[in-house]
Amino acid sequence: MLIQLIYSSTASAAFSAEELTAILQQSVSNNQANAVTGLLLYTHGSFLQLLEGSPAAVDATYARIARDPRHHSIEPHLRTPIHQREFSQWHMGFHQLEAADARALPQFAPVFEQGFDPHRLTACPDEGLAILRAIAGLDS
Numbered sequence: 001m002l003i004q005l006i007y008s009s010t011a012s013a014a015f016s017a018e019e020l021t022a023i024l025q026q027s028v029s030n031n032q033a034n035a036v037t038g039l040l041l042y043t044h045g046s047f048l049q050l051l052e053g054s055p056a057a058v059d060a061t062y063a064r065i066a067r068d069p070r071h072h073s074i075e076p077h078l079r080t081p082i083h084q085r086e087f088s089q090w091h092m093g094f095h096q097l098e099a100a101d102a103r104a105l106p107q108f109a110p111v112f113e114q115g116f117d118p119h120r121l122t123a124c125p126d127e128g129l130a131i132l133r134a135i136a137g138l139d140s
């Protein structure tokens, strides 16, 4: 059995490119070992991340991430069974949203203006999945 989990969070301080790279290297290394795949998005000091894999691996990874002092206000928005992985190409993909994304994806304008809003994502978790799929180039 496989699950997908999506959460959003707020960076504790502005991240440098080096700090983001360090998180990504640590994530890819751990996720490879645990057969976890997914995608991490960053904009306006906020993160949106999707993790997929076995329930035990995803829950253990999420529990470690939720204890990390480098971010706060960690809110889970979706935890659902899936038949197959959608983000299997990345042990952890990463994309920092930029102006070109805003032009290509006008339907997600609030995210490009203010970052990931946990209240909005809790009310409409499918929107989080939709933006992750759109950035990954997957059909939603």
Ligand code: FAD
Binding pocket: 023, 026, 027, 028, 030, 031, 040, 047, 049, 061, 064, 065, 066, 067, 068, 069, 070, 071, 092
């Ligand atoms: P170690 O690398 O030994 O770290 C030990 C402790 O130190 C941990 O509690 C860690 O939180 C903390 N720590 C490490 N480096 C720093 C630092 N520079 N500043 C402050 N504290 C630090 N991990 C994954 O395995 N998979 C993921 O997909 C993943 N995604 C992440 C997404 C975000 C937005 C963030 C902020 C972190 C993510 N992490 C991810 C990292 C995760 O939070 C843990 O730091 C990591 O899993 C712990 O790895 P480790 O057990 O090898 O511990």
